[in-house]
Amino acid sequence: MAHSSLIGRAVAARSQAFLLVLLAIAVLVPVMNLAVPAGSFFHIPSYGVSLFGKYVCYALLALSIDLIWGYCGILSLGHGAFFALGGYAMGMHLMREIGPRGVYGDPILPDFMVFLNWKELPWFWHGFDFFPFALLMIVAVPGVLAFVFGWFAFRSRVTGVYLSIITQALTFALMLAFFRNEMGFGGNNGLTDFKDILGFDLQHDTTRCGLFVASILALGLGYSICRFVVRSKAGKVLVAIRDAESRTRFLGYRVEGYKLFVFVLSAMLAGVAGALYTPQVGIINPSEFSPANSIEVVVWVAVGGRGTLIGAVLGAIIVNGAKTLFTGWFPEIWLFALGALFVGVTLFMPKGVMGLLRGDGGGGAKIKLLLEKLGAARTGRMLR
């Protein structure tokens, strides 16, 4: 009993430490941007704040993948779709907030609609000028799509690689749809040229810092929700489904219900991540739906350590940090580096960065095991 409470305390301590680090970052980054003078070594430039903010959004997206993949074995290769839908919902609000300040000066229609010679706002654009409605749509649209998709997929018992393939098809289909001008989401160019959010100028440093803090808060809240779920009895059922789905069914659990619940929750988290991403990057376009994006997120989670939550956050930040540096230094080899990273992690760090930090299942352990085997073989020979 002492054993389990010890583990419990260690886990609780780790998650408290994680939330404290997030809090510290939420305070430090804005201070280092706004209060520290520009010449100082400790100054963070404004583009840096938005860049870090983008990483935080990616971290929340990675967290949403880890919740379903790490704990329930659902490998979604289409989560970029939910992220992009959340991003578009926010983008639509920001477009409406531009009002008459667009290039064409139309008080209601966004520029791209004037350009396409549209006379009135499509029905699905109504309501987005009202911020709370946009907030609702940010979680509702990905949530409803995930519910409908999951309802059919999980009831038909589509699992494993087949599920992964249809999630890819989902995001690919949405990408093609959003590329079309007739869809009414700005086609190829997407939504951009945003002016302000809730009346605050998006180019202003304080707004950027505000968005950064909001992203950190969303990540902290998302992490807390995920942690609550995975530590509950329902979370243990999810792991049970991951490890032995039919055993779980024969115990009387309705597996599809659990999968649907966690898939919808995950899609909503991804939607929130996308919504915070759009104003910080300044644009949302159909390329966010591209199937390769969704696959990349899975790589982040694998690098950080699947089924650890914190690992997903670390993986997203490490890989994207490396991506920013690498694409700056040697843009040609980034994709090779990413591929090598994934192969390397799978071979030598099956439990990712978190496994390495905890000292189990990391490269060290593997090498030690190999040495032990060699040692045993040698002893065997000597005995003979």
Place this chain on the structure above:
Amino acid sequence: MKETNALLYLDNVTVSFDGFKAINNLSLYIEPGELRAVIGPNGAGKTTMMDIVTGKTRPDTGDVLWKGEVDLTKEDEASVARLGIGRKFQRPTVFETHTVEDNIRLALKADRGVFTTLFAAVTGAEKARIDELLNLVRLTARRHEPAADLSHGQKQWLEIGMLLAQEPELLLVDEPAAGMTDDETMETAKLLRDIAGERSVIVVEHDMDFVRMLDVRVTVLHEGSVLSEGTLDHVSADPRVVEVYLGR
């Protein structure tokens, strides 16, 4: 609905896969509290019979009734389990990454809904029941270890413990003695005999010594239907059974 007092009632059940009749006009009745052994050569339809009872496979024709009132052919695995039918797989299947204790906890009879389990806490009664079951399957000392660390025989026992935690009225047990030492096999036979009486148990087994230890009514399946039924001595003396087992 047919009039029957049997706990489980299979009548004229047939199921075929791509024209092959895995179960052919099978009829089988299990009384409350009965312990029954089902034997038969490979491909006799033992596992398919379990699949039909537990809602995994739908029969083409025939009746499968639970307590004479519930039509089991219309239920899925989860609802069959909730009705009170537990199933142990041939290969021991436990939740490897969960602790032994959590394996039992997940199996305990309780509301299985997502939103109930999301907010569920372990009650005192549950804790006592977990202790009791761990004691019964002799895994108290290993309760905090992941189930993956157990030996093959211990996993078999853990799975039986999980079945009992469901508080089923009927247990379907597929080759419980596979991979066990002689001592473990003997203990398992004793455990199953203890369980029966309060609950009904159907044991599917290859091992004749084990069936002898159980000392119960035996049903011999062959090519999807019942070939012979009675005590082990009776069926062993049946020339048709001898022919099936020894070849023709």
